[in-house]
Amino acid sequence: MPATAAFRPIVFALAALSFACLLGAFFNFWTMHWFGCWVLPPATLVLIAIASVDKNRGQSGPRMWIVQGAIGGLIAAIVYDLYRVPFVLAGKPLFNVFPQFGLLLAGASKTAPPQLVHHLLGWAYHFSNGAALGIMFLAMVPRPTPRVLLLGAIAWALVVEGILLCTPYPTFFGLKLDSQFVLLTATAHAIFGSALGLWLRWRLPKLMAKRDARLAVG
Secondary structure, three states: OOOOOOHHHHHHHHHHHHHHHHHHHHOOOOOHHHHHHHOHHHHHHHHHHHHHHOOOOOOOOHHHHHHHHHHHHHHHHHHHHHHHHHHHHOOOOOOOHHHHHHHHHOOOOOOOOOOHHHHHHHHHHHHHHHHHHHHHHHHHOOOOOHHHHHHHHHHHHHHHHHHHHOOOHHHHOOOOOOHHHHHHHHHHHHHHHHHHHHHHHHHHHHHHHHHHHHHHHO
């Protein structure tokens, strides 16, 4: 499979469906339950298929965008959550949306008492969004230099946060949209972007070196 620009919008769009699941629910385009059952699973399988078929394991290509983007996004999501733990322990309801995600994915009301399965579903969806952010970012970067990977990832994470704040996200989940909340969520997303960019800056040159070594042997 040639790594051409034509694959970038395809990979980007497939990864973006993770966010579309939630954004569409805000505007009553669909429910998260319907979207999570009938759209996200096949889209995920298509991404896996694209990554499996693409044999280009070098610095640029669909396989790299999907695999390294997803890994980087997952790592960044963990760092993002660890940063927020002290604030959660201090009483900030930053993790309260996760069981609500789970309730909506299960087809229940977001105000219903969440069970363990709803917490698990919600956290899984949260981490899928982290992976999606990583994939989407790499699919947008034609020349992944160290500077672009770091600064671009931070900018990308902040842009996504800005978009979310312009949607009904805060009111939909009963969050108080004040200056403290905006500052906290902006710094958390900047940390997400930093973690994503640092991972990619470390990982991509190693992949490039391996590819060059294989070409030299071949």
